[in-house]
Amino acid sequence: MENEKENLFFEPHKRGLMKTPLKESTAANIVLAELQPDFAGSLTTPTKPKEVSQGEPWTPTANLKMLISAVSPEIRSRDQKRGLFDNRSGLPEVKDCLHEHLSGDEYEKSQPSRKEKSLGLLCHKFLARYPNYPNPAVNNDICLDEVAEELNVERRRIYDIVNVLESLHMVSRLAKNRYTWHGRHNLNKTLGTLKTVGEENKYAEQIMMIKKKEYEQEFDFIKSYSIEDHIIKSNTGQNGHPDMCFVELPGVEFRAASVNSRKDKSLRVMSQKFVMLFLVSTPQIVSLEIAAKILIGEDHVEDLDKSKFKTKIRRLYDIANVLSSLDLIKKVHVTEERGRKPAFKWTGPEISPNANDPSPLVPFTPSDWEVRRSAKESCAKNLFSTRGKASFTRHPSLIKLVKSIESDRRKINSAPSSPVKTNKAESSQNSTPFPNKMAQLAAICKMQLEEHSSEPRKKVKAQLARSGHCKPVAPPDPPANAELELTAPSLIQPLGVVPLIPSPLSSALPVILPQAPAGPSYAIYLQPAQAQAVTPPQGLSPTLCPTHSSKTTGSKDSTDATAEKAAGDAPKASGSSTPGSLLPAPERQGAKNRNREPAGERGPKRAGVPEDSGAKKKFKEDLKGLENVSALMVSPTSVAAVPVGTSPALASSHPLPVQNPSSAIVNFTLQHLGLISPSVQVSASPGPGTMPVSPRIEAVSVIPENAGAQPGRASSYDSPAPGQNHLNGQSVAVMGTQQPVPVTPKGSHLVTENFFRTPGGPTKLTGSSCMDLDGANKTSLGTLFIPQRKLEVSTEDVH
DNA sequence: ACCTCCCGCCATGCT
DNA sequence: AGCATGGCGGGAGGT
Numbered sequence: 001m002e003n004e005k006e007n008l009f010f011e012p013h014k015r016g017l018m019k020t021p022l023k024e025s026t027a028a029n030i031v032l033a034e035l036q037p038d039f040a041g042s043l044t045t046p047t048k049p050k051e052v053s054q055g056e057p058w059t060p061t062a063n064l065k066m067l068i069s070a071v072s073p074e075i076r077s078r079d080q081k082r083g084l085f086d087n088r089s090g091l092p093e094v095k096d097c098l099h100e101h102l103s104g105d106e107y108e109k110s111q112p113s114r115k116e117k118s119l120g121l122l123c124h125k126f127l128a129r130y131p132n133y134p135n136p137a138v139n140n141d142i143c144l145d146e147v148a149e150e151l152n153v154e155r156r157r158i159y160d161i162v163n164v165l166e167s168l169h170m171v172s173r174l175a176k177n178r179y180t181w182h183g184r185h186n187l188n189k190t191l192g193t194l195k196t197v198g199e200e201n202k203y204a205e206q207i208m209m210i211k212k213k214e215y216e217q218e219f220d221f222i223k224s225y226s227i228e229d230h231i232i233k234s235n236t237g238q239n240g241h242p243d244m245c246f247v248e249l250p251g252v253e254f255r256a257a258s259v260n261s262r263k264d265k266s267l268r269v270m271s272q273k274f275v276m277l278f279l280v281s282t283p284q285i286v287s288l289e290i291a292a293k294i295l296i297g298e299d300h301v302e303d304l305d306k307s308k309f310k311t312k313i314r315r316l317y318d319i320a321n322v323l324s325s326l327d328l329i330k331k332v333h334v335t336e337e338r339g340r341k342p343a344f345k346w347t348g349p350e351i352s353p354n355a356n357d358p359s360p361l362v363p364f365t366p367s368d369w370e371v372r373r374s375a376k377e378s379c380a381k382n383l384f385s386t387r388g389k390a391s392f393t394r395h396p397s398l399i400k401l402v403k404s405i406e407s408d409r410r411k412i413n414s415a416p417s418s419p420v421k422t423n424k425a426e427s428s429q430n431s432t433p434f435p436n437k438m439a440q441l442a443a444i445c446k447m448q449l450e451e452h453s454s455e456p457r458k459k460v461k462a463q464l465a466r467s468g469h470c471k472p473v474a475p476p477d478p479p480a481n482a483e484l485e486l487t488a489p490s491l492i493q494p495l496g497v498v499p500l501i502p503s504p505l506s507s508a509l510p511v512i513l514p515q516a517p518a519g520p521s522y523a524i525y526l527q528p529a530q531a532q533a534v535t536p537p538q539g540l541s542p543t544l545c546p547t548h549s550s551k552t553t554g555s556k557d558s559t560d561a562t563a564e565k566a567a568g569d570a571p572k573a574s575g576s577s578t579p580g581s582l583l584p585a586p587e588r589q590g591a592k593n594r595n596r597e598p599a600g601e602r603g604p605k606r607a608g609v610p611e612d613s614g615a616k617k618k619f620k621e622d623l624k625g626l627e628n629v630s631a632l633m634v635s636p637t638s639v640a641a642v643p644v645g646t647s648p649a650l651a652s653s654h655p656l657p658v659q660n661p662s663s664a665i666v667n668f669t670l671q672h673l674g675l676i677s678p679s680v681q682v683s684a685s686p687g688p689g690t691m692p693v694s695p696r697i698e699a700v701s702v703i704p705e706n707a708g709a710q711p712g713r714a715s716s717y718d719s720p721a722p723g724q725n726h727l728n729g730q731s732v733a734v735m736g737t738q739q740p741v742p743v744t745p746k747g748s749h750l751v752t753e754n755f756f757r758t759p760g761g762p763t764k765l766t767g768s769s770c771m772d773l774d775g776a777n778k779t780s781l782g783t784l785f786i787p788q789r790k791l792e793v794s795t796e797d798v799h
Numbered sequence: 800a801c802c803t804c805c806c807g808c809c810a811t812g813c814t
Numbered sequence: 815a816g817c818a819t820g821g822c823g824g825g826a827g828g829t
Contacts, residue, residue, distance in 0.1 A: 114805065114827045142817090156807070159820060176813090176818060266820075311822060317804055734814075 117153075119318055123161050123325035125151050132184045141174055160267065163321035167271035188351060191279060196353035198276030206294050207281055270295055270312075271319045278329065284346035287334050288316050320344050533617040 115121070126147065134140045144162065148155040162179055165171045169190040171179045198204075273295050277286045292312040323329045328348035335339040 114803085118804065119804075154807075155818085156820075157805085159818095163820075306824075313802095314804065314823070315821090317802090321804085 077272060118321065119157065119160055120321035120325050121152060122153055122157055123322045124159050126158070127325055130181045130183060134181055134183045135184070136185070140183075142171065142179040142181050144177045144179065159317050161322055163267040164271045165326075166318050167268040168275070168326070168328075170326075188349060189276065191349065191351040192353050194272055194276045195279035195351050198273075198280040199353060201276065203273075203277050203294065204280040204282070206276065207286075210290050210293050265318060267315060270315055271323070274319055275323070275328070278344070278346035278348075284345075285332060285334060286342050287341045287343035288313055288320075289341055290318055382566060521524055 129147070129150075130140070130142075142162075144155055148158045150160070164173055166173065166179070169186045170183060171181050174180050274286070275293065277291055278284050292309055296308060296312055309483050320329060320331070323344070324331065326348070328346065329344040330347045332343050332345045334343040335341070389469055421543070
């Protein structure tokens, strides 16, 4: 059916082509096909449309250039080394395209080395075919068969790419063998949603836990069950990781039942989770190890069987390759004492949970509400695993509901690829029942979870209070932390993530409290709308997650990243100053963001390393302080970095700025303290105060691939609408401004929305709008923790 | 020797 | 049954 439908839709354009791929594309043809992205898809397509959208010229030459540029960085360098590069095209890919040319020279190429066949390269080729911001008006469908042929790869490979792209809603499945290309129009929204979900899932906490465990293992450290653990577990479930289904955006949903059937396991889900990890972790560096553990359901690390772990890692590489091609991440290495760990750093745009909020200030219209609601529902769906396995599902009471829901859902989804669902409007009809249930479940679950979580936290708090030593949260600790760390230097390293220097473990604990949904401060932030829509009255944390608009994008390079961070910090800091939280509507977002981040930062900062009970006490105290101070908590993660900072206040206020002294000194100090590994260096900060240490580190590692590649591609594709450019992430500059600046232009949103999702045919706008409503998404609670510890280190590029 | 990850078998589920 | 999807992990290229 699906096909049929699709065909109908597309027939006009592609019909003939649809299934028949051009195999023969011998050289020339092939080239053309590749070169002309969309066209290729349509092959014969009558409709000119697709590629046209951007108006980008797709001459063969241009394509080659693009490909080359895209691929080249890596290959080029390699080739150069080898000496291959020189002559003909140094690019293997190119070769593919142009195999014609002398095989002699480059048979090597002709016989593509493994690398030439890499998924990353393939993905670049794939992406080269489509504009970053396709013209919605045009038919942007993708025929998998055609693409596979054109790119000379088995379809299986295309699935790998498409699945990841689908997870980012850059493509959506129309029907069998057909996808629609959305490009980056929705990317920010998607990322915002993922971030929100990631926060809700408390991935940051999970990461911390894992790290903590590592520490403990290494050092016997406190084995006592930390409060945090309990909390986390309660929230997440035994796994420690909430199992959730694919996160669907209102506008983009899977239409094929088959797709839905495997949703939970799918590469898509893994991809989303992986992305979430980046979005919620402060350093935004995630090691494969940690990612794998979390994705597996880490809590039972012990249980982990190697094979499973290995498989997960393999998959993560696949995903990472695609994400790298999208320039969302780049490979780096986190060095620990133990050795280097492969990790990836987020180089995509900074997103705030629902960053897009078009207009927070603006009152929501009824329609908006609906939208949000739908968004929320979708979130709920996501949260609950279809299986039942989901963490939330755990609650017995909920299981039944879940099952029923699932069944309903299946029915609904079962409609195969047929383009049915649409956003709210549509969904309302079809899926309405389901969503409602989901929403209810979600609400229930959240409530329950919150309760659970809150209790522990409360306990903790109480303890802390008793202890009385509270250190002021934020400020504190840099120094203290440093010391602590020193004592337990090793601890730091364990973290897979690189983070900011300071407080490893400690960060985790402290942070938690503040974040607790229950936390007063958070409550404040909640937007009524959100609360209602998304979560139960409680409001839970959800609100917390604000978007930090401030962070815009990131950027591309490490430097940018640093800058970003710095910027982010600054805002945060400011936020801290304004403890409160209750910001006027306009600021809400900012406030939220601030809150979130701060928390994360706090952790680190505060974090003392609990060496022993004493340390723990400190933590607790810190936590306590945090609670009290919650308002104050400001400094973002960057703070953590600040080992140097003497006064807490300073630290908080200026994230890392501490740099004041020479960076060299800082590094030296850090190293001694054990906060950072020798390998890592904190570069001198650019500006005083601005650069957080950690960022710097990141900065150090530069990445070859992406940078190089993207540019090429980007140039050609990116241009779309002005606003949109920002979306790409790369473009946006970050600013330190405290106030969150909306990264993406609202206008763009609108645009995108409209465009978005056109699967079936006529586009409908509605859905996308939902996404925009940040509110709904925001509902998540953010967890503030920042797991990071120090670890870190050098990020090297993979190559 | 380890890191990456290509390759394609084969299960799953829709048609 | 046939086909589209895509989970999965053996094993090989790279470093």
